[in-house]
Each structure stands twice: as C-alpha cells, then as structure tokens.
Amino acid sequence: MNKKISIGLFSLTSCEGCYFSILERIEDFLDLKGKVEIKNFRLIGEEEHFPPEKFDVAFVEGSPLTEENMKNLKKIRSASKIVVAAGTCAQLGGIYHMKNYQDKEKLFNNIYSDITGIENYDVVPIAKVIPVDFNLPGCPVTASEFLDFVHQLLIGKKPYIAERPVCYECQIRGYECVLQKGDKCLGPVTYAGCGAICLKSKQGCWGCRGFYDEAENGNLMKKLKEKYSEKEIIKLLEVFGVKEDLK
C-alpha cells in the first residue's frame, strides 16, 4: 500500500453523537491506525492539528453556528483534498435546523433576556458555506458506514452508498410496515444504509438521512394525506431538515 492517508475529524456546534457513534466500534477504529494517520480527533487526543496543516480527508460534523465555526470550516476546506459532511447536521441542517422555522430573535430573548454578545445564526448545511465532496448521512452516522467509507478511499475507490430507499432495507429484514398501519413514515423516499434501524423499533422513518436521488415523493405524500393534515406532514419534514428538498 502507498503512504497512509491523513484524516481529520472536526466538530462544529453539535452533540458529537456522530463521533461517539464511531467510537462505539473503537477496536475497529483503532485498527485503522495502521492504514491511516488520524491527525485530529479531539475525543481521543489533545494534539491539535489544524489547517494550514494539510489533510487528505476531513470529516466535518455539526453546524456552523459561531463566527469561529464559520472561519474554521473555510480553513478546513482550503487545507483538505476531500471534505465529507458527516451526519445530518452537516449535511441537511439536522434537528437544530428547526430553529429557523421560528422567530429566532424571540426564542433567543426567551432564553437569554438580559445579555448581549451571543451570536444567533440560522442553522445551515455546511454545503451552504463551502463545497462538499461527499455526504456521510445519518443522525447519527453509523460506525460501519464510516469504516466502509474509509476503506473505499484506501483502495482508491470513490466512496459510494447504494441509491435505494429505507423501505428496501426494512422489507428484507421483515419488519412490519408502519406506514401501512397508518403511522408517519418517510421510508419510501429516504436514503437507505441505516439498516432501517428505527423500523426495527417500530418507529417510523423521519428522514434523517435525506432523500435518495431518484426518490418520488408524490405517492408517499398522497398516502400520508389520507390520514394527516398538510401542516402535520410539513412538521414531520421539518424535524431533520428535509422539507426544503421536497420536489
């Protein structure tokens, strides 16, 4: 094998759940050590490697919600060959994106009535700030997809996650269809790869991985409208930030 590829794992404002999720398979993560150089990962080490140091691949988790976050994001882009949006927050805006649907000044004043000096930005996907090469979807990302992604890079393959809906993974596992039962589920249009993990617990899919490329929303919306109001459906699409992608 050629020389090791260097990897940086960076966090903006987030719960860091994506990286904790990767650490759930810490033994596999540590095995990567022989093949990749883990240059920046604040959950395991103090040494800060930061741009202008160069990275082959930078994973970015979270939302750019402070001026410092914005600045860092741009620096990471300029120092990295490949930038990957890791997780729903970075890719779509995620849970905190819902802040944008409310009057954020009012929300802010409800929580911090008497102080100034706190930035209160809209929550945006990182692709609104910098060009992004790949998305690693999910809230949180899964350790196995992260490891697969790195292994594909190592053998010089372009990382790829099959374009198919969560329904595919749900059906081959024989889980009960909650959409047929009348629950809200975005499985027919959501990008698979999660193993339909929510459906395993009979929780309808809320679309945290975003829509897959050829997703046809029309039929699903018709089905949902049989039972739910327009407003209820929109609220569902707001949770993980897929509302804006509705065709």
Added chain:
Amino acid sequence: MKTIQINHIAKTEGHMSFVGALLEGDFAQARIETEEGARLLEGVLLNRQYYEAPIVTARICGVCPIVHNLCSIKALESALNVSPTKEILVLRKILLNGQWIHSHALHAFFLAFPDIVGISNDLNLVKKYPAESKLAIELRKWALDLCAVIGGRTTHPINSVVGGFNVAPELDKMKELMARLPEMLEIAKKIFAFLSKFKLPRFENPWTFASLKNGKEYACYDGKIHLSDGNEFITPELAMHEIEERTIPSEKVKRVFHNDQTIMTSSLARINTNFKQLNPAAKKAWQSLKIELPSYNSFQNIFAQAVEILHSLEELQKLFEQYERLQKASGFESKLKVAFVPNPGKGSAVMEAPRGILYHHYELDNQGNILYSNIIPPTTIFLANLERDLTAFLPTVSKLPEKKRNLLIKTLIRAYDPCISCATH
C-alpha cells in the same frame, strides 16, 4: 497581573476554553468560556408535538442521549398523567445503569485517567496500558450493547418513548448479555484496582453538593433533590423556585446558584450523599480508598465513577432478576406500553445523569403541543462550582512550569466530566 489561557480543551464533550488571571498575592479569577453555538433547543421544541421531545432532546448530547431521552419521557408522563408499569420501569432502570457504565468507562479511563499519568493521546494510552485498555473497552462495549438491545440503538435511542417501549428487547440477546454480567463485574474490579493505585492531587475546597435521594436505593432514576447546605429536600416541581440561574455577558451557559452558593453535582456528590446505599462491592471498593466522606476533592470524581461502575453492575444483577421474572409472566409485551390521550398539563422530572442531576420540564396544551420547556443539565449546575474550584486551585499551581501547571488545570476541569453540549443545549 498574569493571565493563563488554555484554548480548545480536548477530550471533553463539547468545546470550551479556560481563562485564568492571577492578581496580586493569592487572588485569582478563573472562567470557562464555552464555544458551542446557540442551538436554542428549548425554543426549537415550542409548538411541536410532545412525542418529539424525547427524540429531539436526546440529540443535546452524544454521550448521554439516553438520560435526556428518559428524563424527557418522565417529565412528559408526569404532564400527561401516564403511570408506567413495573415492567417499563425495570427496563428503564437497566437502560439508565447501562448509560452510567458506558459513560463512566469512557470518561474515567479514556478521558480523565490519562491526565493522571500525563498521557495526552489515547492512542498512546492504549500502547502503554494495553491490557487495562482492552478491559475498559470490553466493559464499555458490553454496556453499549445492553443499551442498544433495549433502546434500539445506543447513540440516540429509538425504542424508548412516552408510555413505555415500542417493542420488547430481543430475548436471546438479553440472555447473552445477562450471562456475561459476572465477567463484567470482574473486569470492573480489575479496572478499579488499577486506577486506585494512582495518586490524585490533594486539593479540598468545600462546596455545597446536590444529588437525588430516596429511601429505597442509591438514587438514580427517582428521588428528591438533596442539598447539603441545610440538609434540604426539593421536589422536582419546586426545583426552579429554589435555584437561581444567572446569565453572564457573551456566555451561552447560565450559572446556577442556591442560597448564593455554587453547587457540585457529580458521581462524587452522589457518593457523599448516598454512600450507605451503595451496593456491597462498590462500598468495599470506596472504603479501600480510605477517603473520608464527605469528600470535597473534585479530582476524586474519577474514583467515584469507577466505584459507580461496580455499583451499577451490582444493581443490574438485581434488575436482571426482576426482568427475568417479569418477562416469563404472561402478557409481558403488552405491559411495555401504556395507552393514554394527550391532555393539557405541566410536568417536571429529575434524574441522575452520569454527570449529576438532570432536570426537564414541559407544559402541554390539549392537543399535546409543547407550550413551554426548560432543561437544566448537570454541567449547567456545576459549571460555577468548577470555576470556584479553579479560582482556589490556581494560586496553588501558579509557580509550577507552564506545561505542568496547565496539565493540572486541565486535569481538574476534566475530572468534573463537563459536557458543554449539554450545558449550552
């Protein structure tokens, strides 16, 4: 005046920096600057359905999503007048103990302990202590698996909802995990014996401590808030009247006070409050340390966590027995979910997160929409106390070489196990 700044402290959940100033003589000031952006989570929840709250609030924190999920559910069930069955409660307590174990194993061994031996990167820790690292990883993995079997997934649980659980945990997987409990107890004993050999810095700065307390057990899922000043008990409903949240310019995290005093909440605070209710092996382990209680040495929180791992494993032994009994009885699965209809109401709940007391509060309308929410995580409660500790600690290390001094400051900060993602939410 000499200022000390340590930027971007790693190996904690969330981002922060330390700023300290040494004035004339022994007088110092110390502040933690949090660096997470404004997510305004309590605002995000407004006008959304109650059942979204446990899913949304889990995402406050990637290391303790389970306790946010459970505390949110408990507060909502109080608002909705839902009484969980004993089957539900047993599974929730198993989940919560699993959450304590995996969080403590990560923090005590991989985030805080390396400071004691001056190792700054866990890759080097694993090289220097391969056998112990392997044990800590194995224990953590077991606890993560346990949480996944019940919660559907570890990071951001799915199966645990208002009213109980959507599906019963897979029996064969539960059996497999339960069978390995004695092995985990042995591992936890070895890890404790290993950690307890190391000397922690000597530093005492008496503080007010707060933990949940109840008559039945070492409080974890249930209890009233017990404050050490004046031996007071506070119900969750009254918590907001008893404490004061103060804002600081440019700081997203409010600081919490009680009677003008900062508050410590943590594993160490719990051992101070509830030592007598620790399970036998945990109690014996703490006694072997020969540390007098109450302890006000915040560095010892790492020992307290290692002891609590033992306690939680012993607790799981009892909970597994209850689960086995209940699981064999007929209609087990149907008892895992309680039916209810939304009604207007208010509900508060407290729970012991790995890092200390967590508080959730919600107000709902008759459609189940959230009208108001308030969340106070443990790091919000103890942050002012950490700053008070640092202020007292700074003069004692000011003459040391910079590298050593900064390591000790970071050691104290990390001993608290701060979670800045939680604190800013």
